Amino acid sequence: MEERLKQRVNPSQAALIVIDVQNDFCHDEGTFGKIGQDLRDIQKMVPRLIDFVEEARRARRTWR
Known part of the structure; x- marks a missing residue:
């Protein structure tokens, strides 16, 4: 998948927007964890998201 993404996305013409990755939604002690949500x-996605954000940073994009 990584190679396909690199073929499809030009970092100089792309934006990465990460919305609402909060403890309430992701952590066992957050709101959804406390009510028993699986x-x-x-939680498996979070490390991949962190890697993706770091890759975007290495592409030297401007963050606003």
Whole structure:
């Protein structure tokens, strides 16, 4: 998938917008965790999201 993404996305013409990654939605002690929501899929996504954000930073994009 990484190669396909690099072929499709030109970093000089792209933006990365990350919305609402909060403890309430992702952490066992957050609102959804406390009511028993299964957060495993969300929690698996977080490290990949962090890597993706770091890759965007390495592309030297301006963050606003």
